[in-house]
Amino acid sequence: MDNKNALRAGALAAGTTLMMLLMSSPALALTRDDGDDPGPGLSVIETLGLYVLCPLVLFAVIAGLVMVLDKSKDRAPKTKVKAEA
Template identity: 85%
Template sequence: MDKKNALRAGALAAGTTLMMLLMSSPALALTRDDGDDPGPGLSVIQTLGLYVLLPVALFAVIAGLVMALDKSKIRTIKPSSNVKSGADAKA
């Protein structure tokens, strides 16, 4: 019974996705609207800087600030005297 339900769910998901793809109209994005005045395009270097380098730099700055301003101390776990090690536990 589970296989039948999984097949039905997969068919429903595939059908829904196909209908959404068919109903969307990316070709209409080429027609200009009234008052549409796009600016000059970005070069490859500007695009990479804006969408790749800038987010990586922001991530690095935020991660660096978090590590620099972290007030917690590095704690080492010391073995307790009542806990036997692996070699002692076998004896």
């Protein structure tokens, strides 16, 4: 029964994706609109800096602030040592 439902879900997802691709018209993206004034493109270094380096730095800063400002106690469980008589 699970195989039939999985096949039905896959067919539905494939059909929906195909319809979305057929309904969209990427060729219209090449048509310039009135008042459209795109700026200069980005170089490879600028693109990598903007879309790779900046998010990594932002993630590192947020993670660092969370670790530094963490006010909770030590999370490691403390074990009691049995005193030998």
